[in-house]
Every structure is written in C-alpha cells, then in structure tokens.
Amino acid sequence: MRNWVFGSAFVSGFVLMVLEMLGGRIIAPWFGGDVYVWGSIIAVFMLALSLGYWLGGQWSLQRASLQRYGGLFWAIGLLMLPVIYVADPIMAAIFDRCEDPRYGSLIASIALFLLPSIVMGMVSPYSVRLLTQAKESSGASAGNLYFISTLGSALGSLVTSFYLVAWLEVNQILLTAIGVLFVNGTILIALNKRFPVL
Numbered sequence: 001m002r003n004w005v006f007g008s009a010f011v012s013g014f015v016l017m018v019l020e021m022l023g024g025r026i027i028a029p030w031f032g033g034d035v036y037v038w039g040s041i042i043a044v045f046m047l048a049l050s051l052g053y054w055l056g057g058q059w060s061l062q063r064a065s066l067q068r069y070g071g072l073f074w075a076i077g078l079l080m081l082p083v084i085y086v087a088d089p090i091m092a093a094i095f096d097r098c099e100d101p102r103y104g105s106l107i108a109s110i111a112l113f114l115l116p117s118i119v120m121g122m123v124s125p126y127s128v129r130l131l132t133q134a135k136e137s138s139g140a141s142a143g144n145l146y147f148i149s150t151l152g153s154a155l156g157s158l159v160t161s162f163y164l165v166a167w168l169e170v171n172q173i174l175l176t177a178i179g180v181l182f183v184n185g186t187i188l189i190a191l192n193k194r195f196p197v198l
Contacts, residue, residue, distance in 0.1 A: 001195035013152030052121015060129035070188030077181035079116035
C-alpha cells in the first residue's frame with residue numbers, strides 16, 4: 001500500500017502545480033499577467049492548501065480507507081472541470097463587475113481554483129494517516145511523503161512551463177491531468193479491499 005500512497009502523493013503534487021502554473025495563462029487574457037495577478041493566484045492556492053490540510057487531517061480520523069482516499073482524487077478531477085468549460089463566462093462576469101485587475105484576478109482565482117486546491121490539500125494529511133501504522137514511524141512517514149509530494153510539485157512546475165505549454169493547449173493539459181486523477185482514484189478504490197487500513 002505504501003507505494004500506492006507515495007505515488008498518489010506525487011500525482012497530487014504534480015497536478016497541483018500544473019493547475020497553478022496554468023492559472024496565469026487562464027486569467028491573463030482578462031486581467032493581465034502582472035505581479036498582482038500572480039500574487040492573487042499564489043495566495044488563493046496557499047490559503048486553499050492550508051484549509052485542505054486541516055480538513056484532510058480531520059477527515060482522516062473517520063474510517064480512513066483507500067476507497068475514501070481514491071474519492072479525493074475523483075473529487076479533485078471533477079472540481080477542475082469547470083476551469084475548462086466555464087472559465088471564460090465566469091471571468092467575463094467578474095470583469096464586468098470589477099475591472100481592477102488586482103481584485104478581479106483575486107476573485108477569479110477564488111472562483112476557479114479554490115475548491116480543487118482545498119481538496120488537493122486534503123491529500124497530504126490523509127496520506128500520512130494511511131502510512132502511519134505506529135507512532136514510532138509517523139515522523140519518517142510524513143517526511144518521506146512530503147519529500148515525494150514536493151518533488152512532484154517541482155517536476156509539475158518544470159514540465160508544465162518547459163514542455164507542456166509548448167506542446168499542448170491549456171485545456172488539453174488540464175484534461176490530461178484530470179484523466180490521470182481519475183485513473184489514480186479508480187486504482188485506489190479498486191485496491192481498497194486488498195489493503196485495509198488499521
């Protein structure tokens with residue numbers, strides 16, 4: 001089970017940065033690409049992750065299982081779909097009411113990225129719960145997990161900015177990332193009976 005949890009944490013970290021790196025491209029046509037736009041995007045992701053860490057820790061205390069863990073990945077994928085299909089109408093509505101790029105980009109970031117980022121934040125504490133079978137190993141498990149998750153985020157940033165945006169359109173990248181989340185979640189759900197959580 002450990003390898004599946006570590007691999008899933010890597011996937012979550014990778015997709016998180018794919019979404020964050022593409023956030024600037026999604027918002028730029030409406031509010032530009034200045035530093036306050038990136039400040040809004042980063043702030044929303046950080047606040048969402050902090051809330052997700054707390055929620056994930058609470059949720060992991062209630063009947064932790066690979067099935068519920070896999071459900072997190074399905075939820076992330078579903079919450080990312082509006083970024084593809086309704087981003088333009090959402091940003092047009094925000095732009096009509098708030099042309100100031102500072103606050104407009106902040107509101108747009110909240111509307112598009114807050115919910116999927118919260119659920120992505122839930123993955124890390126839930127992963128720690130699945131990996132921790134004894135108190136003596138909890139520190140090592142958390143350290144290994146955050147190493148792998150952060151490595152996924154670093155690679156997600158580099159692969160997206162160096163390669164994916166040159167090869168694919170934004171929506172194609174997002175659809176691929178969502179597909180990976182769905183496949184990962186489905187595998188975890190299928191493994192639920194094989195690896196019960198103590």
